[in-house]
Amino acid sequence: MKRALLPLLIASSLALAVGLTSSVPAGAAVTGGATHGDFGPPQGAPINAILTSPPMVPPATGRHVPAKVIVNLEVREVEREISEGVTYTFWTFGGTVPGSFIRVRQGDTVEFHLKNHQDNKMPHNIDLHGVTGPGGGAASSFTAPGHESQFTFKALNAGLFVYHCATAPVGMHIANGMYGLILVEPPQGLPKVDHEYYVMQGDFYTTGKYREKGHQDFDMGKAIDERPTYVLFNGAEGALTGDKALPAKVGETVRLYVGNGGPNLVSSFHVIGEIFDKVWFEGGSHFQENVQTTLIPSGGAAMAQFHIDVPGTYLLVDHSIFRTFNKGALAMLKATGPENHAIYSGKEVDSTYVGERAAPNLTSVSVATAAAASGTLTLEQQVKAGGALFNGTCSACHQASGAGLPGVFPPLAKSDFLAADPKRAIGIVMHGFNGKVTVNGQQYDSVMPPMTQLSDDEVANIVTYVLNSWGNPGGQISTDDVTKARAASQPAEGH
Numbered sequence: 450m451k452r453a454l455l456p457l458l459i460a461s462s463l464a465l466a467v468g469l470t471s472s473v474p475a476g477a478a479v480t481g482g483a484t485h486g487d488f489g490p491p492q493g494a495p496i497n498a499i500l501t502s503p504p505m506v507p508p509a510t511g512r513h514v515p516a517k518v519i520v521n522l523e524v525r526e527v528e529r530e531i532s533e534g535v536t537y538t539f540w541t542f543g544g545t546v547p548g549s550f551i552r553v554r555q556g557d558t559v560e561f562h563l564k565n566h567q568d569n570k571m572p573h574n575i576d577l578h579g580v581t582g583p584g585g586g587a588a589s590s591f592t593a594p595g596h597e598s599q600f601t602f603k604a605l606n607a608g609l610f611v612y613h614c615a616t617a618p619v620g621m622h623i624a625n626g627m628y629g630l631i632l633v634e635p636p637q638g639l640p641k642v643d644h645e646y647y648v649m650q651g652d653f654y655t656t657g658k659y660r661e662k663g664h665q666d667f668d669m670g671k672a673i674d675e676r677p678t679y680v681l682f683n684g685a686e687g688a689l690t691g692d693k694a695l696p697a698k699v700g701e702t703v704r705l706y707v708g709n710g711g712p713n714l715v716s717s718f719h720v721i722g723e724i725f726d727k728v729w730f731e732g733g734s735h736f737q738e739n740v741q742t743t744l745i746p747s748g749g750a751a752m753a754q755f756h757i758d759v760p761g762t763y764l765l766v767d768h769s770i771f772r773t774f775n776k777g778a779l780a781m782l783k784a785t786g787p788e789n790h791a792i793y794s795g796k797e798v799d800s801t802y803v804g805e806r807a808a809p810n811l812t813s814v815s816v817a818t819a820a821a822a823s824g825t826l827t828l829e830q831q832v833k834a835g836g837a838l839f840n841g842t843c844s845a846c847h848q849a850s851g852a853g854l855p856g857v858f859p860p861l862a863k864s865d866f867l868a869a870d871p872k873r874a875i876g877i878v879m880h881g882f883n884g885k886v887t888v889n890g891q892q893y894d895s896v897m898p899p900m901t902q903l904s905d906d907e908v909a910n911i912v913t914y915v916l917n918s919w920g921n922p923g924g925q926i927s928t929d930d931v932t933k934a935r936a937a938s939q940p941a942e943g944h
């Protein structure tokens with residue numbers, strides 16, 4: 450079988466090589482099937498590159514000759530939300546994380562202007578992986594606040610390339626969001642698709658815990674240990690979820706330009722409910738077909754393309770899956786259009802995966818935290834915030850109705866066990882629960898895992914929500930109650 454295929458393979462790769470040499474303009478070298486080349490001096494008037502903010506991608510250059518392209522990119526240090534109610538000072542290329550998307554054509558001469566806004570505090574530079582030359586531009590672009598640097602390079606290789614800041618401490622500049630993508634189109638351009646989107650993963654290190662409210666600083670220790678607090682697509686939790694999901698329609702083809710800025714983690718990029726028809730792995734010239742998950746190294750990129758056959762919400766994740774559910778690495782693509790029951794029965798089950806993240810936002814949670822900090826927290830605010838968190842944290846087992854599942858998960862609705870000692874529920878949520886327990890006359894002997902990801906605020910709000918829902922007796926648990934219980938308590942025992 451293998452023998453028979455071999456001559457065929459040789460024949461087809463020869464055909465490929467011949468095809469390439471004939472379609473590539475003079476001056477381009479063909480090495481190992483890949484083109485690398487200088488197509489001569491730029492032609493025509495200089496062109497100002499169109500830069501786009503994520504998730505948008507600039508239009509195809511549509512050019513068949515090399516040009517001189519001028520890129521103006523400004524570094525801005527900005528304070529933004531990294532998660533609902535959590536702010537962080539990002540360092541950005543163009544005001545966004547990831548930075549502005551740059552699109553040129555192979556053979557173009559790029560005149561690069563890097564500006565460092567006068568209000569910035571740090572010097573910055575840029576290393577573009579699409580540049581041939583020491584430092585990828587870094588050595589020529591070191592720029593103090595209020596200054597501008599200029600350098601020129603020829604885009605010799607086609608591909609999707611990461612760019613990033615390379616000013617010391619390099620890891621810190623990247624961890625603060627200083628990365629983006631530059632697409633160098635092959636001479637013949639890329640096949641046309643209905644949508645092109647720009648998505649880039651990055652890991653973030655904050656002094657506080659995941660979703661700990663308020664302003665958070667960069668934590669160098671966690672970064673060195675490679676223990677991120679957040680792993681995100683496009684620089685914020687929820688940047689591409691709910692009403693910010695990427696839109697598409699049934700019947701359309703979508704191409705994602707996916708980068709990984711790191712600084713540390715490698716991404717196992719996957720779209721739940723889709724199969725990539727094509728992946729230009731490592732951002733290079735070859736594509737693989739029928740791919741479930743593609744590996745994107747830190748400082749690397751890939752183009753992933755798929756056709757939408759049935760409507761629904763598709764989840765973009767890092768399949769190192771705790772990053773998705775506990776560190777924020779979740780984006781959404783929402784496809785509208787007619788069902789096709791021959792392909793899929795049509796029941797939407799994304800809530801199984803996303804829980805509370807399916808909602809447009811968690812504003813009620815940050816409102817409650819802010820109110821608690823200023824001493825104006827009302828019972829109603831607590832219940833609202835607790836309800837948002839209950840969905841997704843507790844509802845998978847106890848159900849959104851609080852009814853539980855007979856014989857498996859005890860009810861929280863009208864639970865006599867809960868009513869007998871409401872404060873005991875604090876310990877149950879923090880430490881989990883196991884052993885025999887009787888609720889409303891029925892015995893359960895199962896295990897509830899500890900909910901260690903919840904902050905004291907969140908535990909207080911969830912338990913308050915439970916106490917004030919489904920005919921339960923009411924009551925209010927404060928953050929202080931939880932903090933005290935955490936300091937004092939032992940895991941709760943059933944009896």
Ligand SMILES: [Cu+2]
Nearest residue numbers: 573614616622
């Ligand atoms: Cu920098």
